[in-house]
Amino acid sequence: MAIVRGVLDVDVDVAYSEAMYVDHGFSQPLELLFGGLDRVPVVPVFINSVAEPLGPPRRARHLGDAVGRAAARLGRRVLYLGSGGLSHDPPVPRINEAPPEVVARLISEGRRLTPAQRAKREQRAIRAGRDLAAGTARIKPLNPEWDRNLLDVFAANRLAEVDDWNTEWFAEHAGHSSHEVRTWIAAYAALAATGPYEVTSRFYEAVPEWIAGFAVTHARSLNTVPEYTR
Numbered sequence: 062m063a064i065v066r067g068v069l070d071v072d073v074d075v076a077y078s079e080a081m082y083v084d085h086g087f088s089q090p091l092e093l094l095f096g097g098l099d100r101v102p103v104v105p106v107f108i109n110s111v112a113e114p115l116g117p118p119r120r121a122r123h124l125g126d127a128v129g130r131a132a133a134r135l136g137r138r139v140l141y142l143g144s145g146g147l148s149h150d151p152p153v154p155r156i157n158e159a160p161p162e163v164v165a166r167l168i169s170e171g172r173r174l175t176p177a178q179r180a181k182r183e184q185r186a187i188r189a190g191r192d193l194a195a196g197t198a199r200i201k202p203l204n205p206e207w208d209r210n211l212l213d214v215f216a217a218n219r220l221a222e223v224d225d226w227n228t229e230w231f232a233e234h235a236g237h238s239s240h241e242v243r244t245w246i247a248a249y250a251a252l253a254a255t256g257p258y259e260v261t262s263r264f265y266e267a268v269p270e271w272i273a274g275f276a277v278t279h280a281r282s283l284n285t286v287p288e289y290t291r
Contacts, residue, residue, distance in 0.1 A: 064104055067131025073124055081105060086144045086244070094142075108247060110145060110240040113157055118231070118243060119224040125247030129254025143248030145241025147208040147274030148267075150201035152189045153238065186272065194269040201236045203267045208235070208274040211242060215249050215278065216260040235274075249280070256284040 065077050083098075087105050091098045106128060108121055125141075132139045154163050174182065192198035214222055223246055231239045252258050258280045265276040 063135060064128060064131045067134065068124070068127040071127045071130070073127040075124070081107065083107075086241075090142050090144050106247065108243050110243050111153070111238070113155065115228045115240060117228065118226045118246060121243035121246040122220055122223045122250045125250030126254045128247070129251030132251065133255045141248040141251045143242075143245035145244045146238060146272075147211060147242055147265075147276055148204040148235035149238045149241075149273040150236025151238055151272045152185055152200060155237065190270045190272045193272055200272070203269060203272075203274050204235050205265075205267045205274060207239075208265060208267070208276065211245075212263060212265060212276060212278065215245065215280070216263065218249075218253055218258065220246070220250055220253055252280060252282060256282060258282050 062077075065075060068075050083105050088098055091100075091103065095101055106124075108124070109115060129141070154167060156164055156167055159167065189198055189200060193200060193202065214220070228240070231237075231242075249258075260278055260280045262279045263276070264278075265274070268275045
């Protein structure tokens with residue numbers, strides 16, 4: 062609640078939920094890093110990366126900056142996690158282009174798929190990944206150059222460049238699901254909110270079988286770390 066209030070105090074609108082449904086983007090990093098979703102206190106921050114219309118990417122930077130400033134007042138050590146693919150364009154129906162029966166199914170199924178629906182969707186994605194790796198897919202190919210440029214922006218703390226990006230540029234060069242990097246933008250902006258940082262590790266590989274440019278980075282603040290109350 063302190064973070065929500067801090068963000069609202071600097072004129073960034075956010076909604077608050079007591080029963081937010083989190084997906085693999087939240088759960089898998091926490092499972093891998095800590096062994097579960099409830100091993101450490103967690104504040105999930107949902108950033109729309111799929112449902113159109115999407116706001117300009119600079120909104121993600123503003124949100125991250127506001128979260129970082131609010132979190133700095135908590136008197137605790139804070140780890141910011143941004144999770145999502147880089148360039149990728151999986152076979153996901155878009156509600157403004159899908160036929161009426163698909164739109165109806167998207168609305169009625171919502172986010173809680175049945176096991177059969179989930180299995181069907183997974184098989185569709187697996188086939189698309191195999192086709193992309195074989196060079197026969199109809200979806201947009203991965204864009205390693207776009208991905209590496211994005212990682213360069215983060216590494217050099219050139220986050221102000223984000224303000225000149227737009228949603229059409231994302232989709233044209235890196236696929237419709239590249240908008241997931243808005244979470245990366247927000248996480249780095251949160252880290253940068255209290256001063257300079259350095260990227261201490263960086264890994265990247267284009268993985269067509271997964272339909273994603275895949276990367277992992279780690280960065281730390283260069284400010285002197287005080288003794289926080291845990």
